[in-house]
Amino acid sequence: MKNPIEVRKIQMAGKSSLAVTIPKRWAEVLGISAGNPVYLEFRGYEVAILPALMVHEVEVQRIIEVKPNETSDSVIRRVISAFIKGAQIIRVKFLNGTNRELIDEVTREISVRVPIVETISHGNGEIKVTVLSPTSSMPIKSFISKMSNVVSGMFKDALSLIKMNPEERLSIARDIMDRDYDVDRNYMLIHRLINMAVNGVINIRSIEIDDRSELLSCLLVSKSLERSGDHSWRVAQWMLEVGAVSVDVADTILKLGDEVSNLHKSAVLAFLSKDVDKAQEVLDMRNEVTNARVKVNNLLKLHGISGPLNLVIESIGRLAAYAYDIAEITLDTYL
Template sequence: MPDKGSRRVEVRKAQSLGKSSLGITIPKAWASSIGVEPGSPVYLELRDDGILIRSMGREAVRTSSIHVMSSSTVDEVLRMVISSYLRGDESMIIKFDAVNPSVKEHLFRSIKVKLAGVELIEESPAEAHVKVLSLQTQLPLGKLMSRMWLTVRGMLRDSLDLIGNSDGELAEDVTARDDEVDKTYLLIHRLINMAIAGTIQLKSVSLENRMELTPYLLVAKSVERSGDHAWRIAQWAPNLVLAGPAIGAIKELGFKVLELSNAALNAFIGKDTEIAMKILNQRNVLLNERMEAMTSMHDVPADSRGFALLVIESLGRIAAYAFDIAETTLDGYS
């Protein structure tokens, strides 16, 4: 790259090179810094805000190096791996100090669960080489978002069914699906970062306008957080076996929130601002229904009341994410 002291902005005049082409000169120092010489092929991409020029001769594999100290926890290392993944790195070299083999095994298992398209290529006592598979086909963000929401919707529905029901197998299934939601969210986040950086084209994620990238990231995060709350409800629900008639009040609120969230996501995918506005108009109505549900918990036995209020709080958070999605739809497509 050019030195920090050099100019990074230039004004040049376009020159006619024929009936269908224009030529624009660029500073020689800039060209040299990205490996472009006379006769070098370059990659051009027409963007909404200009034209991207990138050297085709220096397509180096984006690699990160992660140092794992003996005191590092699995969560700390996993966080560094996820950061590298989100940046769009294609390869990671994980270097280990004296690390317990069981810690490494736990780390690799967590990476496999959390990240899509990641493979352990080489492993030795001192280091491991992790590779992220390249995109071979289009991965439409809309379809990925719909898939993530379908999983969250199923989680929430099953979590509501668990209220007053001690089905341990169903609760475990909800927990497993939360990992799939996280994996899809991180993939969406990675693709958006790569599209922003220009390392993949917009058409590879089936978008036409770069301005859609940020709304998709915001909505993906709201859906992922909704999944977290569905998971929490699944953990608390079995403790509401003694909640009596109040179970009906919680479930009624829950299914209204589920319907609201489903409408909000569909409005975003369909760019339907009219539906988004109708959803936002329900904000006060849902707030009142939530307060009524909390009031009805006064008759719930003390050993269940705390869990009941936690469930209602999580339902309120999921509803808030639905309203956020509706607002994003209005902001992005009005």
């Protein structure tokens, strides 16, 4: 069927309810018949009918059997995958004789890296992770806003290291790197909620999304923010290897960083507010930001500077690129 449209009259059903019939051939395509339950979803100007048979149940439990010689990173990656797919309980089973240090390391990493974990218990060579069930309201865009704020702070603080003495940078750099975990946790939570919404486990209204077409856009924006967080902590990491920098070089880099930071925040705000004009303004800044990067690179060449500081400029450029990506997603979604 290609987007068929039929006219039906609304009928009274009981004293206060209204009813409408659907064509028999539609019901056959959907695999429903009289007596089958269906979900109704109000979408502002339309009502969608979703057969309950098409709605997947929450994946109650995922069992992960640790392979011989498997590293903690590999185990954690599988735990994260199970979390993102919506598992409520994740059991990690280790082989007999597994080094206790590996179990303890995996337990610590889960507590740090996996969000909304209710309990973590272990015994008899097994780690049991129980994830909190979705609440009645978990607005995805508020998590995107939080990610943006954290990334903005990380990026600003990472760039500020350029004016500090090299020996003063370490504690701030470590704090920036720790904040990246917060960005990653928010991204994983968003990815999990979107998967659950796509599979019909939760209603899109519970995550404050108006239309299913926004789900993919939210995932793409959150991924751009997650990558922006990665580049922000890399700036901090590389700043630890940068020696003393002259005032004119530092000021020029900070000016470029401020321009990119404002661009990045504007792109996210445009998406959250569905403002296509603001998104276009972000894209219109491409040439200006590119020229600013060229100016910085020329200044570094003039001073004979290479190495870590060039990698810092590269990461600043990557944040600008992610801002453009977010602006384009906004246009593609809301224009």
